[in-house]
Amino acid sequence: MRPVTIIGAGLAGYSVAREFRRLDKSAPLTIITADDGGFYSKPMLSNAFAQNKAAAQLVTQTAEQMAVQLNARIMIGTRVDGIDSANKAIDSSAGKFEYDKLVIAVGAQPIRLTIDGDAADQVLSVNHVTDYAQFRSRISSSARVAILGAGLIGCEFADDLAGAGHAVTLIDPNPLPLAALAAPALSRGLQQALEARGINLRLGTTAARIDHAAEKLRITLADGKTIEADIVLSAVGLRPELGLAKSAQLATGRGILVNAFGQASAPDIYALGDCAEYSTASGSTQILPYIAPMMAAARAIARTLTGQPTPIEFKPAPVIVKTPCYPLALVPPPLHAIGTGCWHAETENHRTICRFYDAQGVMTGFGVAPQEAAVRQLLLAGLGMARPEKLLDTLN
Numbered sequence: 190m191r192p193v194t195i196i197g198a199g200l201a202g203y204s205v206a207r208e209f210r211r212l213d214k215s216a217p218l219t220i221i222t223a224d225d226g227g228f229y230s231k232p233m234l235s236n237a238f239a240q241n242k243a244a245a246q247l248v249t250q251t252a253e254q255m256a257v258q259l260n261a262r263i264m265i266g267t268r269v270d271g272i273d274s275a276n277k278a279i280d281s282s283a284g285k286f287e288y289d290k291l292v293i294a295v296g297a298q299p300i301r302l303t304i305d306g307d308a309a310d311q312v313l314s315v316n317h318v319t320d321y322a323q324f325r326s327r328i329s330s331s332a333r334v335a336i337l338g339a340g341l342i343g344c345e346f347a348d349d350l351a352g353a354g355h356a357v358t359l360i361d362p363n364p365l366p367l368a369a370l371a372a373p374a375l376s377r378g379l380q381q382a383l384e385a386r387g388i389n390l391r392l393g394t395t396a397a398r399i400d401h402a403a404e405k406l407r408i409t410l411a412d413g414k415t416i417e418a419d420i421v422l423s424a425v426g427l428r429p430e431l432g433l434a435k436s437a438q439l440a441t442g443r444g445i446l447v448n449a450f451g452q453a454s455a456p457d458i459y460a461l462g463d464c465a466e467y468s469t470a471s472g473s474t475q476i477l478p479y480i481a482p483m484m485a486a487a488r489a490i491a492r493t494l495t496g497q498p499t500p501i502e503f504k505p506a507p508v509i510v511k512t513p514c515y516p517l518a519l520v521p522p523p524l525h526a527i528g529t530g531c532w533h534a535e536t537e538n539h540r541t542i543c544r545f546y547d548a549q550g551v552m553t554g555f556g557v558a559p560q561e562a563a564v565r566q567l568l569l570a571g572l573g574m575a576r577p578e579k580l581l582d583t584l585n
Contacts, residue, residue, distance in 0.1 A: 196411050294460070299423060299425075303377055308407075328355070344379065347383060356388075358418065365379075386514045396408050396411075444465050552572055
């Protein structure tokens with residue numbers, strides 16, 4: 190009997206495996222991964238330094254333990270080289286295997302910037318627990334760290350590393366941190382909080398070159414200024430991994446294009462997580478690199494795998510930004526609405542609430558800092574409403 194096969198043992202792969210096992214206790218299940226298959230929560234990577242956690246402490250279960258828990262065959266250290274979608278076969282470093290249904294959960298790879306200089310190859314990125322282990326091995330207790338990118342991950346790493354006692358410089362071409370996700374009022378609040386934390390923000394510029402300077406690294410910015418650091422960390426974003434999808438001749442855009450059921454363009458192949466590009470209710474497609482949509486996709490795909498076709502239902506869920514110096518929760522507005530809508534900000538009793546209204550005056554996104562559960566729930570209740578209640582009066 191051909192098994193249900195999952196390629197990838199990250200949070201997305203293991204989540205769909207767990208959901209599948211809740212529905213079907215005995216169907217053959219195989220998980221193929223190029224790493225050691227240990228389970229860890231990837232979001233923990235950007236806030237583990239201040240907690241002084243080693244890489245091994247982030248792994249909560251081994252592949253052997255996961256195999257028992259899931260009643261699955263887990264093939265560790267196995268590279269998948271290609272997918273033959275016509276014959277439903279996988280070509281791997283351990284041989285060729287047939288599948289009944291296939292789930293691709295291979296994630297994304299860090300975007301590599303083109304930077305001049307004889308030390309450009311020293312730039313690190315942290316996208317996996319093994320990357321985190323390497324990063325920890327390279328950083329001393331007094332190391333100065335330069336971070337390229339002041340988006341979600343860059344800001345979280347900056348706050349975390351500063352909390353661990355490191356001197357941090359954050360570099361970004363935008364005029365404010367978190368510019369692509371947050372309302373300007375919240376970005377300004379985050380900037381002030383990061384600066385109060387001792388973080389040096391170099392905004393409106395980029396790293397043009399990185400050179401060795403004795404035992405340090407010298408970063409020359411596009412504006413001509415220079416920074417010295419011991420470690421340079423890139424946090425400029427991720428690019429969905431498309432190699433296997435292209436080998437299977439699947440339709441791709443920025444990610445693997447999937448329909449409302451998470452199915453790719455070939456029969457019995459599904460994708461979720463950072464490698465997928467989902468269909469949205471508006472008819473567009475979108476990369477959704479967050480936990481809540483990944484979990485929604487895992488639940489729906491698992492039901493479909495068991496013969497109960499289930500569309501993925503994406504419910505609004507706040508992105509919790511792990512910056513303790515300025516606790517933020519965001520529901521970014523839809524990409525298609527950003528050019529025609531606008532933000533409205535209110536501040537009272539040290540809390541800033543920003544609501545995004547689309548061209549029709551409907552609230553389609555929000556951000557709040559400092560965030561807490563009660564505030565998030567009231568704001569979620571206002572999504573889709575043209576005239577949301579004044580939330581600050583309710584909370585005081």
